[in-house]
Amino acid sequence: MIWNKAIEVMAREDLIKLQENKLQKTLMRCQNTPYYRNIFKNNHIDPCSIRTVENVKHIPPTTKEDLRKGFPLGFLATSRDEVVRIHSSSGTTGTPTVIYHSSKDIDTWSDLVARSLYMTGVRNGDVFQNMMSYGLFTGGLGMHYGAERIGSMVIPIGAGNTKRQIWFLRHFRSTVLHIIPSYALLLSTLIKADGLDPRKNLNIHIILLGAEPHSEETRRRVQDSFSAQAYNSYGLSEMNGPGVAFECIHQNGMHLWEDAYLMEIVKPDTLEPCKPGELGELLLTTLEREATPLLRYRTKDLTYIMEDPCPCGRTHQRIARIQGRTDDMFIFRGVNIFPIQIEKVLMNVSEVGSNYRIILDRDDFKDTLRIEVEIIPELFFGDLLRLERFQERLRGELRSEILVTPEVVFVEPGRLPATEGKAVRVIDQRKL
Amino acid sequence: MAHQISVFAENKPGRIEKITRLLTEEKINIRAITISSANGFGVIKILPDQPKKGYDILRSNSIPTYLQEVIAVIIPDIPGGLHQISFVLNKYNLNIEDAYGFVVESGKKAVLILQVENQPQAQEILENNGFQLLSDEEIYRF
Known part of the structure; x- marks a missing residue:
């Protein structure tokens, strides 16, 4: 049931050592970016001196606004030639934020998604209907690459067009859906209006919910209306997209892949660290990304760390489902x-x-x-x-x-x- | 037994128009109607000539609709006509939950529609006391 055994069940002390090792490399990469070079200089920070994960707190956090101001090249750590793809947020509130990916970045990301999907039971032989939009939005392409890596047959249908979705669900007997929770509930109603019972006449086993924070009660509704297991996922375009954290079959918190992301939970007003179990804003530092390394990125998402070990045996700590966003309150x-x-x-x-x-x-x-x-x-x-x-x-x-x-x-x-x-x-x- | 359909409606312009339009399109006639409203919404009770058909057409338009049995009883259209019924029901301690009526022959005959807590028992008591109960078809014979 484990995609990458060496990493996923690694002893915590080894995992932290691995993080510190990767953090050093990330800080070196950051020195190649105009933005972080300035941050280090203005705050008198010697990146070589930050050797432990605790010490990242000396670096000022990066905000979405900083990313915008850094457009177009302020955060690029490689040469332009090494960039194979960009993704971008919708940009409804100003300049879009752009993230550059190297070939290795796409590879790492795909593997994180594959690892996540495998954890929920997605396998070679599954029919994966990807109902998220493709394009600049990371949800569609991110999951697509991960599902392909597992060897599932991907239907890259994208978002919307319910009639066509239902046609594919019926004729390809899709087993896995990747879908926005509110649309999942609407879709089940529309399937019924079409004279089909989504619980009996379709072949859906796994529903991956993403792109929208939702409650446990909504998950149960989705599960009931399709008679399938629904899993919560967490990701954001600034951290690649899907595959940052994902639920395992125990459906109790999302394992955040700590070999790729360093997490902190802080009080949104003072940025002081929260105690385990205490609700705060999630800050993430990329540990793998070459082209656009980000340090202590403010996700605006509110969650807490679930400290108790997970029965699945994975050592990567779990975050609770997102309890809200500092800006949707x-x-x-x-x-x-x-x-x-x-x-x-x-x-x-x-x-x-x-x-x-x-x-x-x-x-x-x-x-x-x-x-x-x-x-x-x-x-x-x-x-x-x-x-x-x-x-x-x-x-x-x-x-x-x-x-x-x-x-x-x-x-x-x-x-x-x-x-x-x-x-x-x-x-x-x-x-x- | 007679049937009524109860319909949920928001307390907003156009809701009754929509319901009556759907019934009109199916050539369903309405013998009686009552509306009771609460906080922002209401329940419309309709006594149609084809209750099942009316129910189906409203439900297929996703309007929350409920089809239920009611007691339709003939009473004389004279002072004390309604009292004859309430007197009997009270004697047996049966509570009237909702009631409305319409005159079919002025000064002579009216039909009273009743929702009572124990409907089968109420029906039996009324019949034993000489009241004439009507079915859906009989309501329309007048």
């Missing part, structure tokens, strides 16, 4: 709320559908929080009182999770906008 009447907290409550009640919206508004200088959920036709019994009680129950459950009482609005199924891509859940209409 919203403040409502002084309370910090992450959308994923609301999702957790909603996906745990069977009476509501999988699509929902969180709407923030301002009414006479008072903020309002409205949560729109779809009523499931099968669970409607024609009873007003019963619905009112259910509405009251939902309000109560949400209040105990987010500490404020939202307005809960029931809508008819199909009345909320559905998307084949990442779902837009939060609409903030408050004008300051």
Whole structure:
């Protein structure tokens, strides 16, 4: 069940030695980049003096903004000729961030993805329907290369076009899906509308969920609706893409590949290190990448380290599923709320559908929080009182999770906008 | 036994229009309708001439709809007509959950639709007390 035995179950002390060795090489590579040369110089840091993993804390963290400012070549550590591919974030909020990859970088990345997929049970002989978009986005190509390396038959169908997705699912009897969780739930509804039972008429065994933080409750819904195992994954384009951390068959936290990434969890405001088990922002340092080495990159993702050993025997530490992002948190009447907290409550009640919206508004200088959920036709019994009680129950459950009482609005199924891509859940209409 | 369909609807313009349009397209006639609303949503109860067909058409348009049995009973359209029924039900301690009615012959005959907690028992009691209960078809004979 292990792809790379020498690395995946390596003793912790050896793994840390390996990290320190690779960290040195990475720091040397960083000296080739204009950005880090400046950082070292301005902060009087001698990269040779940073020999232990603890000592990386002396280096100032790198932010997405720094990456943008470094465009186009500020972070390139090799010659242009060694770069075989670039990937880029969507750039909806400014200049896109660009990551350069050498041939070896693509090779390392593919192997990390292969290792991750193998861990969930993907094998040679599987039919791998890759429903993530191909192109500058890393989700499609990253998983594609890893799945090919295992020897699965990859269907590079990309995102969207549900009718065609279903056609391939049926005719190639796809066994593995790589899909955005919100789309997985929409897809199961659309398969049913097509007269097929996704649990019985298809051949899906493994569903790899990515590109969208989601709750345990959403995972269970995906598993139930396809009668398959669903695995959470973690990655970001700045750290290659998919294959940074992945769940094993125990589905309890994601093993972060520590031979390729050095992780720290810090308090987002002070950058002080968190204790094991304490929630904080994940910082990552690349240990393998040649073309674009990054030091202490601020992922903005909030998680914590799960210290207890995993029964699978892998020694790479696990991070908990992403609990939120420092930038998707919203403040409502002084309370910090992450959308994923609301999702957790909603996906745990069977009476509501999988699509929902969180709407923030301002009414006479008072903020309002409205949560729109779809009523499931099968669970409607024609009873007003019963619905009112259910509405009251939902309000109560949400209040105990987010500490404020939202307005809960029931809508008819199909009345909320559905998307084949990442779902837009939060609409903030408050004008300051 | 008669049947009614209950429909979930958001409390927003156009929702009743959509429901009645779908029923119109299938040439389904409505004998009676009631709407009760709560916090932002409502339940519309419809007594149609073809309940199963009405239910199917609304459900296939993914509108939450529920088909259920109700008691349809003939009462005289005179003062105290409704009291005759409530008197009997009260005697047996049966609670009325919902009720609505319509006149079929002014000053003579009305139909009362009842949702009672123990429907089979209520039905039996009413019949034993001489009330005439109607089926879906019979409601439409008037």
